[in-house]
Amino acid sequence: MKIKIFIWLVISNIIFAQFNQPKIEATKSTHDFGTIVEGQVVSTNFEIINNGSGELKIDRVNASCGCTAAAPTKNVLKPGEKTLIKVDFNSTGRLGPQEKYVYVMSNDPVNKELRLSFKCVVVDKSVAKDVNTKLPKLKLNKSEHDFGDVEEGKLVDTKIGFKNVGNAELIISEVKTSCGCTAALLSSKKLQPGESGNIRIELDTNGREGKLTRTIIIYSNDPEGPNQVITLNANILKRK
Numbered sequence: 001m002k003i004k005i006f007i008w009l010v011i012s013n014i015i016f017a018q019f020n021q022p023k024i025e026a027t028k029s030t031h032d033f034g035t036i037v038e039g040q041v042v043s044t045n046f047e048i049i050n051n052g053s054g055e056l057k058i059d060r061v062n063a064s065c066g067c068t069a070a071a072p073t074k075n076v077l078k079p080g081e082k083t084l085i086k087v088d089f090n091s092t093g094r095l096g097p098q099e100k101y102v103y104v105m106s107n108d109p110v111n112k113e114l115r116l117s118f119k120c121v122v123v124d125k126s127v128a129k130d131v132n133t134k135l136p137k138l139k140l141n142k143s144e145h146d147f148g149d150v151e152e153g154k155l156v157d158t159k160i161g162f163k164n165v166g167n168a169e170l171i172i173s174e175v176k177t178s179c180g181c182t183a184a185l186l187s188s189k190k191l192q193p194g195e196s197g198n199i200r201i202e203l204d205t206n207g208r209e210g211k212l213t214r215t216i217i218i219y220s221n222d223p224e225g226p227n228q229v230i231t232l233n234a235n236i237l238k239r240k
């Protein structure tokens with residue numbers, strides 16, 4: 001009887017282990033950046049999902065070269081959960097066709113190493129102009145805004161417009177603010193040639209006093225202006 005119980009427990013554990021396994025999958029495993037200009041930094045996100053029945057743990061993410069950086073937004077995924085792996089490629093010092101790989105190591109027993117890839121063609125800046133390569137170009141309608149005198153504690157906001165005046169799709173990869181008192185919201189991260197958008201900016205003056213200067217940096221695939229800065233000014237007055 002004891003032998004039968006032992007065998008039943010072993011079989012049960014094997015069955016449980018088989019059905020309680022993580023399964024790593026990517027909604028897309030390849031990306032094409034198209035033609036970019038040498039020196040340009042481009043980014044994309046790969047969506048990873050746990051399609052298994054057990055907890056998925058992403059141990060590490062490795063890139064095939066030092067020109068590529070990759071990191072997940074979340075390392076542990078329950079069944080059905082998703083995360084993003086942001087991949088940045090720095091084309092400085094590289095020319096011609098490029099194909100790079102990113103390897104995602106996890107506890108998936110079947111697919112311990114998930115391979116992601118991207119490709120592009122890097123052209124020299126002078127060549128790009130000569131052959132009229134299609135390139136995006138971000139143009140802000142202004143790069144500075146002065147809120148003027150603002151009573152401490154007030155939340156003030158403004159909108160700054162921008163346009164893609166290039167001849168290729170403009171992709172805004174990230175917007176960074178210089179402090180937590182400033183928030184920025186884009187109307188769109190992707191603009192086709194000729195399309196316009198805006199960035200809504202909020203400044204929280206709570207707990208601040210005197211002249212204040214803050215910056216917002218817009219990162220995009222515009223090769224001539226990949227990091228464009230908006231400067232905010234305000235004079236914070238004591239609360240009445």
